[in-house]
Amino acid sequence: MHTLQTCQELDAADTLAPLRQQFSLPEGVIYLDGNSLGVLPTAASARVAEVVSQEWGQGLIRSWNSAGWFELPRRLGDKIARLIGARPGEVVATDSTSINLYKVLSAALNIAAEDAPARKRIVSERSNFPTDLYIAEGLCRERGYTLQLVEPEDIAAALTADVAVLMLTHVNYRTGAMHDMAAVTRAAHAAGILTVWDLAHSAGAVPVDLNGARADFSIGCGYKYLNGGPGAPAFVWVNPRHADRFWQPLSGWWGHANPFAFTPDYQPAPGIGRYLCGTQPIINLAVLECGLDTVLAAEPLGGMTALRTKSLALTDLFIALVEQRCGGYGLGLATPREHAARGSQVCLTRDEGAFAIVQALIARGVIGDFRAGDGGLGRHKDILRFGLTPLYIGFEDVWHAVEHLRQVLESGEWQKPEFNQKHAVT
Numbered sequence: 001m002h003t004l005q006t007c008q009e010l011d012a013a014d015t016l017a018p019l020r021q022q023f024s025l026p027e028g029v030i031y032l033d034g035n036s037l038g039v040l041p042t043a044a045s046a047r048v049a050e051v052v053s054q055e056w057g058q059g060l061i062r063s064w065n066s067a068g069w070f071e072l073p074r075r076l077g078d079k080i081a082r083l084i085g086a087r088p089g090e091v092v093a094t095d096s097t098s099i100n101l102y103k104v105l106s107a108a109l110n111i112a113a114e115d116a117p118a119r120k121r122i123v124s125e126r127s128n129f130p131t132d133l134y135i136a137e138g139l140c141r142e143r144g145y146t147l148q149l150v151e152p153e154d155i156a157a158a159l160t161a162d163v164a165v166l167m168l169t170h171v172n173y174r175t176g177a178m179h180d181m182a183a184v185t186r187a188a189h190a191a192g193i194l195t196v197w198d199l200a201h202s203a204g205a206v207p208v209d210l211n212g213a214r215a216d217f218s219i220g221c222g223y224k225y226l227n228g229g230p231g232a233p234a235f236v237w238v239n240p241r242h243a244d245r246f247w248q249p250l251s252g253w254w255g256h257a258n259p260f261a262f263t264p265d266y267q268p269a270p271g272i273g274r275y276l277c278g279t280q281p282i283i284n285l286a287v288l289e290c291g292l293d294t295v296l297a298a299e300p301l302g303g304m305t306a307l308r309t310k311s312l313a314l315t316d317l318f319i320a321l322v323e324q325r326c327g328g329y330g331l332g333l334a335t336p337r338e339h340a341a342r343g344s345q346v347c348l349t350r351d352e353g354a355f356a357i358v359q360a361l362i363a364r365g366v367i368g369d370f371r372a373g374d375g376g377l378g379r380h381k382d383i384l385r386f387g388l389t390p391l392y393i394g395f396e397d398v399w400h401a402v403e404h405l406r407q408v409l410e411s412g413e414w415q416k417p418e419f420n421q422k423h424a425v426t
């Protein structure tokens with residue numbers, strides 16, 4: 001039986017609790033949406049001011065060299081590498097997740113087309129994040145491939161001789177279900193299939209070992225668990241075994257081996273550098289670095305392993321409290337109970353009112369979000385989604401969040417009209 005007091009005791013014993021001091025969180029808010037937009041690192045405001053007034057204002061164009069602007073995508077890539085089982089020089093921070101997916105999926109299809117031209121299919125999960133599916137759909141149209149969407153339990157059976165690429169998101173945005181990256185990659189490789197892993201809900205949330213899993217390509221998001229700010233640059237990793245072959249189609253001058261030679265022909269940079277396209281958003285990269293540093297600050301305290309232990313304790317507590325205190329209100333659990341199959345979020349289902357309940361919670365300062373069932377196809381229910389980021393969420397926060405949820409359900413306040421109006425962004 002959990003009580004407010006046992007939750008407070010867990011906070012008192014939490015060696016990661018001081019990491020919260022790195023963030024500017026608004027008063028009176030319990031923020032359970034760091035899986036959608038991470039919170040503001042306190043260091044970011046001063047860093048932006050420095051980049052703008054000193055590096056840009058005073059340094060002007062000299063800052064590409066003197067302030068290290070030119071190297072930022074690689075330098076930040078090396079920091080991200082530490083979180084995802086990559087080595088220095090294997091990752092760049094650049095562009096958006098969607099655009100990076102276009103690059104790596106193109107590269108994977110190019111390799112497959114050389115090695116196995118008869119393979120004309122991309123397999124993914126039906127409940128993958130839509131932009132991933134849309135990008136794949138666009139590429140299929142461009143190249144005459146087909147996109148096959150399957151349920152998670154049918155992935156193994158879909159790995160057939162006509163498949164070129166298996167494209168999956170490691171942790172599902174809607175349910176928080178996590179794939180066994182190493183096992184799935186092994187099965188794909190055994191069937192002659194390349195893998196593309198989206199780490200949008202993994203990087204900074206769960207330990208990832210891309211090299212250990214022998215994955216082929218990976219991308220991920222900078223503004224979720226990496227706290228890089230709205231629209232922060234994303235990242236790209238490619239297994240070095242593809243190093244001399246991973247041509248990508250957005251062959252802009254920043255991916256050139258020698259951009260300032262200004263030659264008329266394109267010579268790709270060696271290694272991951274060729275995944276850059278054009279001039280990079282330096283201010284955004286500077287903010288992303290502040291976000292990355294908040295996660296790397298956990299390294300002396302046990303790093304991703306320690307963060308994962310706390311994350312599982314938080315999600316376990318959330319599930320237990322919902323079951324202990326919100327029974328009889330029609331809530332279901334979409335997130336797997338098994339630790340190995342769960343990311344850092346808890347997703348609840350409800351036949352009715354999921355959107356309004358989330359709105360009522362937000363009005364009380366408990367910020368989670370709502371994700372619609374799959375376009376009314378009826379396969380998935382609407383979801384109330386709660387991201388539990390161990391860097392700045394404590395056990396008492398979980399207690400209060402579930403208590404608010406209980407009160408919203410008990411009082412029926414979610415039925416008020418103001419909680420039933422949809423906005424452009426949910």
Ligand SMILES: *Cc1c(COP(=O)(O)O)cnc(C)c1O
Nearest residue numbers: 096097098129131169173198200
């Ligand atoms: C958040 C997320 C994205 C976001 O893509 P953007 O290009 O940044 O809009 C992509 N894929 C997945 C799986 C995500 O969770």
